Amino acid sequence: MNDNKNDFGVAEPPDLCSPFIDDLGVTGVSIAVFGPRGGQTTICSSDAVAARIDELQFDLGEGPQWATLKTGVPTLVPDVSTGTHDSWPIFAASIGSLHVGALFSFPLLMGAVTVGAVGLYRRTAGALSPQHIEIAVTLASALTDVAVRHAIAGAGIEGAGESMLTPAMRREVHQATGMILVQLDTTATIAYSRLQAHAFANGRTVQDIARDVVSRHLSFKSLPE
Incomplete structure (x- = not known):
């Protein structure tokens, strides 16, 4: 054990x-x-x-x-x-x-x-x-x-430890998807697709973009379609 x-x-x-x-x-x-x-x-x-x-x-x-x-x-x-x-x-x-x-x-x-x-x-x-x-x-x-x-x-542990080698559950990604869903009045599938697309287009990870959304440094409502 x-x-x-x-x-x-x-x-x-x-x-x-x-x-x-x-x-x-x-x-x-x-x-x-x-x-x-x-x-x-x-x-x-x-x-x-x-x-x-x-x-x-x-x-x-x-x-x-x-x-x-x-x-x-x-x-x-x-x-x-x-x-x-x-x-x-x-x-x-x-x-x-x-x-x-x-x-x-x-x-x-x-x-x-x-x-x-x-x-x-x-x-x-x-x-x-x-x-x-x-x-x-x-x-x-x-x-x-x-x-x-x-x-x-x-x-089940909010804020559980996360590192480059052992990333925990991507809570911020799911939270950001929910926020984008509300911002765009769309579905969870489309919200996550928009998150992925924005990350890829800017050469960043989904995790990085999600962090910006959750911290309110980025709103998809203000982005062009």
Whole structure:
């Protein structure tokens, strides 16, 4: 049992990322859990590149992680430099500066429901062996319960700790979406799309724009259509 707790009284999750690196020989890992309304909690990211890959997919709403969430099966991209990436063209273009050679995503499953994803990357291109795929599936299955428990615990703590490597539930993004919804008298889906579009057009993250909206430094009511 993990008795370590953060400043908010929530037990810190065990090191869930390391086994994937140790057993699969990948460069980095991120693990994210998704709520029924699309809210994301990133449980851990092993390094800054893994965190950025996770953040880009959250910001853009596309990438291997989203494909895995939709299908419930692993998404394997052994060489990101090849293929058309029709399902995630903006994400593929956005990771060009990260020097990522391969990406893999494995589902976190609770019964038949996909509740999250484990994202893996390698600096160099190369496929996972059938044995490594089997190990990744086993590791993902073993950590699902603890990942979900920590996501639920963290979501209930207002202002829970957040860092580049372990971003908490994006509360500001959801709060900003609600504020934009009111400002534009529109739906939550359109409000979030406007948030994404504004972030992309200005070369900033959705999190940054959301923070400006919540702090009332930015109002979408005053922006041009």
